[in-house]
Amino acid sequence: MTTNKMAVLAKRPFGDIKDDDFDIIEAPLEALKDGEFRVEVAYISLDPAMRGWMNDIKSYVPPVGIGEVMRALATGTVSESKHPKFAVGDTVSGLFGAQTHAISNGESVAKIDTNLAPMPTWMGGFGMPGMTAYFGLLEVGLPKEGETVVVSAASGAVGQVVGQIAKIKGCRAVGIAGGPEKCAYLVEELGFDAAVDYKADGFYKKLRAACPDGIDVNFENVGGEIFDTILAQMNPFGRVALCGLISGYNATELPPGPKNFPAILTKRLNIRGFIVFDYAKKYGQAIKEMAGWHAQGKLKFKEDIRDGGIEVFPQTLRELYSGGNFGKLILKV
């Protein structure tokens, strides 16, 4: 194979992502310079934050430029190298983008041990989503034994790990997910104490029933009405680890803020936003601890791996925002 197939950003989406927001193009492989290596990409990670990267808005990372390969986390194998620290055959993860072949100088690239876990797990439980769950829950949510932890988008890549770590820490873990299948999975397979289907009638009352002692920690991935319902049920001095607001990512105008915002004051809540990259120096330590839990069977990872390669990148990404995935969404190249 001598060409690189890429999904490049053709235009900035307005609202939902459309197929023609990307161009799928092919180009000959470029020659490596000294200090570079080539990665044959095996799996591309689909992450909620990607929608934000497509907007022309100043944020914690610059937006993807029009005509540029879409930024994406990915895993693959080094196929050619002029870099002293990366050799042909090394398995690696990094921001390789939505393409079949990436050139890297090694920045923010990690070697991954596929004996410890297969490549997809390095984009899920042992990757960004797992790190997000670990640091967001333990360093922002600060759960104490016996407290109730509620996580939204609970069957997603991050949420499933949050609930399982909450259980490991002796908390009551309650997940919010869409549909009976996902809810059953959380309780039966992952050991959550309860799961509440936000698409079913009576969400407020069902959440109340699932949290008879109120909510002490909310790991929030969704925002919107789900978050407003949680706010209404938080206990005094509760903590919110604000990880994502996916319900608003495709909005064409800024959605309204939480109506129950005054509860932050009357209940003395602590709401803290965080970005996983801020904890990059401690990833190694987190993976070590999580690998231990994984080996003991206390921590399982559900991945939703799709076929079809780069051509189906746009529609696969879109599914993330409609809840079409069940577990960590990954595209096989």
Added chain:
Amino acid sequence: MTTNKMAVLAKRPFGDIKDDDFDIIEAPLEALKDGEFRVEVAYISLDPAMRGWMNDIKSYVPPVGIGEVMRALATGTVSESKHPKFAVGDTVSGLFGAQTHAISNGESVAKIDTNLAPMPTWMGGFGMPGMTAYFGLLEVGLPKEGETVVVSAASGAVGQVVGQIAKIKGCRAVGIAGGPEKCAYLVEELGFDAAVDYKADGFYKKLRAACPDGIDVNFENVGGEIFDTILAQMNPFGRVALCGLISGYNATELPPGPKNFPAILTKRLNIRGFIVFDYAKKYGQAIKEMAGWHAQGKLKFKEDIRDGGIEVFPQTLRELYSGGNFGKLILKV
């Protein structure tokens, strides 16, 4: 004088407080029981939280009941006592209510030293508002030397103290207030680095100009559009001490939450609500430190003392929510 004049809650206000939400009534003084004492009330404190106490909503304190004397902080002199620890002539502060004569069992009553400061100051700088400013800024806002602190309702009872403590701690203090007179006072008399008039055109740009290095700490008293503008200008890892949301207190339906709520995530902000009563055990230490600053001329208190007695309690309270006061609002009995 043998009667007690009281402002009792006649009905729950809908929106703005109206005169007939209160009845002004008189009744003969009741006899004291053992363990009680009578306070001749000299000054009644008007505080933003009072609007919330008038609603039939479960909160950090129970609502005032219909027909009950309106809850209010006040100061006065013990005029009769069957309590071992309070003697006739003692000057005291406590939740004596909007009335001329209160009976107390001593619970949550503090003796005040009118040699250190006159009675009104014990309802302002050395009272709840001062405590609110002290603990909210220092224990929730956590300002570091050189950082920019923005406080809304800056000429109010709490805000004026917040800005002055921020200066004492080596921060840039920026106040938001309504009208040129209040803004000039903050800078010229209280030593704020800048003050921005939210009622004038170009508020966003003027706040930006007043905070050339962005905002690190926001002590928030107001909410609404003022808070949304601040959120947009917060620096990464900034802190919000959420003290009040006065812009919404008279709303007849829940106002929308902050539109810029997603900034909490992208900027990793920490928003924490607090209630001054949670710090009650440390008031003494705070007053001691603040009295030192006051004696050194580093901390001034502006009070807005109104005449007219209990009869004008309803209209005086109402002024608080329209920005009609200039400094700590107090009604002389």
